[in-house]
Amino acid sequence: MKKAGQPSFLSRVSRDKYLLILLLPCALYYLIFKYVPIFGIIIAFKDFNLVRGISESSWVGFKYFKMFFNTPDFWPVLRNTFLLGFYKLVIGFPAPIILALLINEVRKSFLKRFVQTVSYLPHFISNVVVAGIAVMFLSPTGGxxxxxxxxxxxxxxxxxxxxxxxxxxxxxxxxxQHIGWGTIIYLAALTGIDPQLYEASRMDGANRWKQMKHITLPGIAPAIVIILILDIGKILEIGFEKVYLLATPATYSTADIISTYVYRIGLTQGNYSYATAIDLFTGIISFIFIISANTFSRKVSGSSIW
Structure with missing residues (x-):
C-alpha cells in the first residue's frame, strides 16, 4: 500500500527516466546472458540430444552428477581448481589494497596519475596477448x-x-593484469574518508603508519569485506582462456581445472549433459561459499553484502 505523500510508481519512473535509461544496457546484459540461459540447466538432468531438443530429451536424474563424482578425474580437477582459486585469493586479493594504499601516500598528483594509468592498462589487454607475453618472457631460448x-x-x-x-x-x-583495475574501488573508498580525521591525528602526533593503521584501513574496511566475500564466491570460477592458453600436456597435473575439463567434455566430445552437470555443481559450490562468507562476515564484523 502506498503511504500518504509518497509518489506513485509511474511518477517515480518518470522522475528517474534518464537514470533508468542508463541502467537499461546493464539490465539487458544480465537478463539475456545470465538469467535466460538458466533455463538450460535442466540439460544436466536429461540425456540431451541435439535432434530431439531439450524438451523431448529423456530425463536421467542425477546420472551425470554421479558419473562426475565417480570419475578418476574428479579429485585432481577439483583440487587444481580450488588451489588455483585459493592462491589467487590469498596472494591476489591483498595486492590491489596494498597498491591503493601506496598510491594514496603519493603526494605529487602527476606521479599518482602516472602510476594509476600504467597499472590500469594491462586490464584492457586480452588474455590471448597476456598469455603470448608470458610465453615470450618465459621462453627457454630467448626469453x-x-x-x-x-x-x-x-x-x-x-x-x-x-x-x-x-x-x-x-x-x-x-x-x-588486474592489480591496477582492482585499486579503483579502494581509491574510491579512500576519497570517502573525512580529511579532518588525518588533521586531528597529526595534531596528536600520529605518523603516516599510524594514520594508515587507525584511519585509512578502517575507512576502507567495508569495501574490503564486500570484495573479499565476492572473491570467495569465485574461488572455483577460474577463467578458461588464460589457463587453456598457458597449459600444456606436460602441466595437466596442475593446470587441468574444471573449466578446461568441461570444455573437453562438452565441446570436444559433445557430451553437453555431462558438461552442464559439472558446471551446475561448480555453481552450487560457489553459491555455498558466498553465502557462508557473507554470514560469517555479518556475524563477526557487521559488514556484509546483504
Whole structure:
C-alpha cells in the first residue's frame, strides 16, 4: 500500500527516466546472458540430444552428477581448481589494497596519475596477448627471464613444461593484469574518508603508519569485506582462456581445472549433459561459499553484502 505523500510508481519512473535509461544496457546484459540461459540447466538432468531438443530429451536424474563424482578425474580437477582459486585469493586479493594504499601516500598528483594509468592498462589487454607475453618472457631460448637466470649463473628453466611452475605463472600474470583495475574501488573508498580525521591525528602526533593503521584501513574496511566475500564466491570460477592458453600436456597435473575439463567434455566430445552437470555443481559450490562468507562476515564484523 502506498503511504500518504509518497509518489506513485509511474511518477517515480518518470522522475528517474534518464537514470533508468542508463541502467537499461546493464539490465539487458544480465537478463539475456545470465538469467535466460538458466533455463538450460535442466540439460544436466536429461540425456540431451541435439535432434530431439531439450524438451523431448529423456530425463536421467542425477546420472551425470554421479558419473562426475565417480570419475578418476574428479579429485585432481577439483583440487587444481580450488588451489588455483585459493592462491589467487590469498596472494591476489591483498595486492590491489596494498597498491591503493601506496598510491594514496603519493603526494605529487602527476606521479599518482602516472602510476594509476600504467597499472590500469594491462586490464584492457586480452588474455590471448597476456598469455603470448608470458610465453615470450618465459621462453627457454630467448626469453628475458631465462636470459637473466643465465647471466647470473643459473641454468635456464623451461617454465611452460614444468607442472610445478604453472600456478606461479598463472597467479603472477593475473596479478599483473588486474592489480591496477582492482585499486579503483579502494581509491574510491579512500576519497570517502573525512580529511579532518588525518588533521586531528597529526595534531596528536600520529605518523603516516599510524594514520594508515587507525584511519585509512578502517575507512576502507567495508569495501574490503564486500570484495573479499565476492572473491570467495569465485574461488572455483577460474577463467578458461588464460589457463587453456598457458597449459600444456606436460602441466595437466596442475593446470587441468574444471573449466578446461568441461570444455573437453562438452565441446570436444559433445557430451553437453555431462558438461552442464559439472558446471551446475561448480555453481552450487560457489553459491555455498558466498553465502557462508557473507554470514560469517555479518556475524563477526557487521559488514556484509546483504
Amino acid at each position: 628475458m627471464i631465462n636470459n637473466i637466470l643465465h647471466a647470473i649463473g643459473f641454468e635456464k628453466i623451461n617454465f611452460l613444461v614444468e607442472a610445478s611452475w604453472f600456478r606461479t605463472i598463472y597467479i603472477s600474470t593475473d596479478i599483473w
